Amino acid sequence: MKNLRSLMLGVATSVALISGISGTTAAELNAPYVAPNIYSAGYGFEGFYAGIILGGLVDSTSSYLTAPDISALNAGLAVGVNFYITDSVVGGVEVQASGNFGATATVLDALALGRVGFAPTDDFMVYGAAGAGVAGGTNVYAFGGGVEVSVMDNIGVRGEVLGLGTWGATPNAAKATVGLIWHMQ
Numbered sequence: 001m002k003n004l005r006s007l008m009l010g011v012a013t014s015v016a017l018i019s020g021i022s023g024t025t026a027a028e029l030n031a032p033y034v035a036p037n038i039y040s041a042g043y044g045f046e047g048f049y050a051g052i053i054l055g056g057l058v059d060s061t062s063s064y065l066t067a068p069d070i071s072a073l074n075a076g077l078a079v080g081v082n083f084y085i086t087d088s089v090v091g092g093v094e095v096q097a098s099g100n101f102g103a104t105a106t107v108l109d110a111l112a113l114g115r116v117g118f119a120p121t122d123d124f125m126v127y128g129a130a131g132a133g134v135a136g137g138t139n140v141y142a143f144g145g146g147v148e149v150s151v152m153d154n155i156g157v158r159g160e161v162l163g164l165g166t167w168g169a170t171p172n173a174a175k176a177t178v179g180l181i182w183h184m185q
Helices: 002-018
Strands: 047-059 071-084 089-101 106-121 124-135 138-150 155-166 173-183
Touching: 047 089, 047 155, 071 106, 071 173, 089 124, 106 138, 124 155, 138 173
Parallel strands: none
Antiparallel strands: 047 071, 047 173, 071 089, 089 106, 106 124, 124 138, 138 155, 155 173
């Protein structure tokens, strides 16, 4: 009798599991298998970002650097936000603050830039930038462009070149940097 009761309990449990009491329906058992996407983009240019920038500043007239320096090592930070205007056009704003380390002295620069870029894929963008700021205590405008490429899920590497000039005059300095950028999306 004990064996019969165990057998009946086993059969009842099997029937309950097969009939859907477990929460699985017949439609779910027949649903096609969908593999997880292990190649998801993981990167994108939309949202906040921050990074470090390293490069150089060449000032042919010593307008921004302390004379007699006409070139300096540039190191600083960039912080900004991007947004997609269309599927492949990116707009944004960025603030850069850097130290320019010349042989004679160290001077600071700070720039506020508007950016518009073209991102044909989620991991590559070419962009133009323009804005204003201060370089070595002088009010300046800046314009130029760059390229950014992803190297990891939220990390990108970029190269950028900006021309600098005082308002009302032609550009007389150039700032070229590479950066390591962390996108916080």
